Amino acid sequence: MFKPLIFYIGLRYTRAKRRTQFISFITLTSVLGIALGVTALITVLSVMNGFEAELRERILGMTSHATATGKYGQLEDWRELDQKLKGYPHVEGAAPFITGQVMINADRRVSGTMLNGILPEYESRVSEVADKMKTGKLSDLVAGQYGIVLGVELANYLGVTMGDKITVISPQINSTPAGIVPRMRRFTVVGIFQVGMYEYDRNMALINIDDAAKLFRMDNAVSGLRIKLDDLFNAPQITHALGAALYGEYQVSDWTLAHSNFFRAIQTEKRVMFIILLLIVAVAAFNIVSTLVMVVTDKRGDIAILKTQGLTSGSVMGIFMVLGSIIGIVGTALGTLGGIALALNVETIVPAIEKLFHVQFMAADVYYISQLPSKLVWSDVYAIAGMAFFLSLLATIYPAWQASRINPAEVLRYE
Numbered sequence: 001m002f003k004p005l006i007f008y009i010g011l012r013y014t015r016a017k018r019r020t021q022f023i024s025f026i027t028l029t030s031v032l033g034i035a036l037g038v039t040a041l042i043t044v045l046s047v048m049n050g051f052e053a054e055l056r057e058r059i060l061g062m063t064s065h066a067t068a069t070g071k072y073g074q075l076e077d078w079r080e081l082d083q084k085l086k087g088y089p090h091v092e093g094a095a096p097f098i099t100g101q102v103m104i105n106a107d108r109r110v111s112g113t114m115l116n117g118i119l120p121e122y123e124s125r126v127s128e129v130a131d132k133m134k135t136g137k138l139s140d141l142v143a144g145q146y147g148i149v150l151g152v153e154l155a156n157y158l159g160v161t162m163g164d165k166i167t168v169i170s171p172q173i174n175s176t177p178a179g180i181v182p183r184m185r186r187f188t189v190v191g192i193f194q195v196g197m198y199e200y201d202r203n204m205a206l207i208n209i210d211d212a213a214k215l216f217r218m219d220n221a222v223s224g225l226r227i228k229l230d231d232l233f234n235a236p237q238i239t240h241a242l243g244a245a246l247y248g249e250y251q252v253s254d255w256t257l258a259h260s261n262f263f264r265a266i267q268t269e270k271r272v273m274f275i276i277l278l279l280i281v282a283v284a285a286f287n288i289v290s291t292l293v294m295v296v297t298d299k300r301g302d303i304a305i306l307k308t309q310g311l312t313s314g315s316v317m318g319i320f321m322v323l324g325s326i327i328g329i330v331g332t333a334l335g336t337l338g339g340i341a342l343a344l345n346v347e348t349i350v351p352a353i354e355k356l357f358h359v360q361f362m363a364a365d366v367y368y369i370s371q372l373p374s375k376l377v378w379s380d381v382y383a384i385a386g387m388a389f390f391l392s393l394l395a396t397i398y399p400a401w402q403a404s405r406i407n408p409a410e411v412l413r414y415e
Contacts (some may be wrong), residue, residue, distance in 0.1 A: 010322030031331040033284025038335025041277040046343035050373030058197040061128040069224030093125030096222040098212040103169040106158040117212020126228040136191025143210035147190035153202035285391035292399030304408035313404035320400035328392020346374040
């Protein structure tokens with residue numbers, strides 16, 4: 001197939017004479033179709049990879065890789081468990097927490113919020129919230145002073161800033177001479193964090209764990225220990241072994257139980273999108289069929305003469321497979337280069353388009369994140385380029401086979 005003469009003739013047929021310029025136009029559209037399909041496929045998969053990586057980073061930057069709690073939803077001896085975990089392999093850190101749902105009131109604004117009680121000096125072991133502080137510091141959450149740190153979107157909704165007073169209303173109740181009333185406590189805003197993920201920036205607040213224990217009447221207990229692992233992708237195996245090592249005294253769960261459906265849905269979307277966009281590449285690749293059929297029809301006389309001079313049917317088939325392969329290679333190469341360039345610059349191009357046309361593609365209150373991330377995975381690039389070339393090569397078989405069956409006597413009779 002790739003003998004010098006066969007390759008030369010196949011390459012020669014890619015250039016148009018005056019009477020066959022329409023064929024060259026069809027060839028050009030086939031090349032551009034493959035290139036655009038490959039570019040779109042690489043770019044879309046890179047954006048979806050970016051979404052998955054960004055969401056995983058932001059979710060696990062605020063939540064824990066694993067959680068250990070007591071059998072009845074509370075942990076009495078968290079310091080003892082913390083000491084046990086320090087000697088366990090794969091565990092990088094642990095921090096106690098108390099969590100509960102509350103209502104936060106500021107003037108005439110009220111919002112339901114997930115309130116987390118933390119120990120500031122422990123929290124940096126398991127989360128990145130200390131690095132996401134927009135104003136204030138986590139160390140400002142001092143026990144007994146009833147300070148609170150809000151997400152930036154929650155603070156904006158309530159209309160509060162540093163130093164403002166807010167009221168936290170617990171679902172637990174107090175019995176008073178006036179009747180049953182909910183537990184309430186005034187807090188002072190001592191910090192605002194911004195994770196960049198709307199779910200947390202809008203629906204989370206942090207207080208000192210001692211203040212949370214008083215608010216939720218936990219006494220000396222905590223909700224559990226948040227655990228950071230050295231390999232988050234191996235979390236199910238690690239937590240299973242950890243639960244066995246603790247002799248079933250504690251309940252240990254990992255992040256995949258809470259977020260497995262979400263990340264599984266992303267993987268499913270990625271596969272479906274790959275198939276849909278691959279069909280676009282397939283349509284462009286099979287345009288090569290029409291191109292080669294027209295070339296075969298146009299070159300019937302040339303083929304007949306070449307056969308009379310000793311060229312075999314296999315060599316004739318090779319000529320047109322070379323022609324189709326060149327179209328596929330050029331289209332795939334252009335598409336791969338375009339896709340890589342676009343995927344690497346999506347985070348720059350999209351903001352420029354938004355600024356130019358005054359639009360916003362990713363509204364923070366609708367989507368989990370407000371920016372369009374991109375992560376180029378080279379294995380995806382290789383797979384896409386390989387599939388595009390394979391489809392292009394597959395499209396050459398039928399026209400090349402038809403060319404190899406041309407009978408020189410029948411063609412030359414009318415020349």
